[in-house]
Amino acid sequence: MFCARNPKEREALAGKVVSIVGCGSFGAALADMLVRAGLGRLLLIDPELLSVENLGRHVLASSDIGRPKAEALANRLREINPELNVEARQEKFRDAEGLLVCCADSRRCESMVNAVSLARGLPAVYIGAYGAARAGEVQICVPGKTACRECFAQFRDTEEHPPGQERYTDPDFDPTRVPGQTGLWGSVLAIGGIAFHAVLAFLEVRGAIDFERPLWIVNLDYAGFQPFAVTFARVKRGCAVCDEAMIAELTV
DSSP: OTTTTOHHHHHHHTTOEEEEEOOSHHHHHHHHHHHHHTOSEEEEEOOOBOOGGGGGGOSSOGGGTTSBHHHHHHHHHHHHOTTOEEEEEOSOOOOOOSEEEEOOSBHHHHHHHHHHHHHHTOOEEEEEEETTTTEEEEEEEOTTTSOOHHHHHGGGGGOOOOOOTHHHHOTTOOTTBOOOOOOOHHHHHHHHHHHHHHHHHHTTSSSOOOTTOOEEEEESSOTTSOTTEEEEEOOOOOOTTTOHHHHHHHTO
């Protein structure tokens, strides 16, 4: 029987809903982990097609090249658990339900997820990597209890990335998107595994959320951080997105 070795987790997850925004390396890895643990309903959102350069760090295979990432991933997950309730949307993020898990490589998309999280009171988890996935970042956001994504990540809005030809040829070009970088699949899985346990805590399956330290820095071999460790950090709450007092200051 599916999930025969973790029946308690399957029972706890069967009625849960998770929306994964971005079905690249991290999004696909987390979806795979959650489905194998027994998640009942999953929404996958990604506008892109799978390309050959994705294969080195993705759960999908060469037979999926050229297919929408969300759709191909949904089909793979159904093969793991035919009872899974999964919906695939080949589109940019607009809205979702349940726990929001943002794995997008675009600051614009992150801000959209943050806005929906705050407007609808939905908790959110943001996952990403530094450089060649030598370190990762997991931020837990609960409206009214923690700092929002903008409180921490808005400094990245000033980062500039080398321009490419798509800036002039792609009508959907997103200047806030981080360009594709090198990174080992094992590193993605290591960081994703930590994020997976953050999601389990959110879904009240294992562990508990520390609202005082909602930022987790996962270090694999990045110089300057304690090696092979997870560092839990505080995030100062108070940006113009989630703090009305800040909005008042801006309008003075």
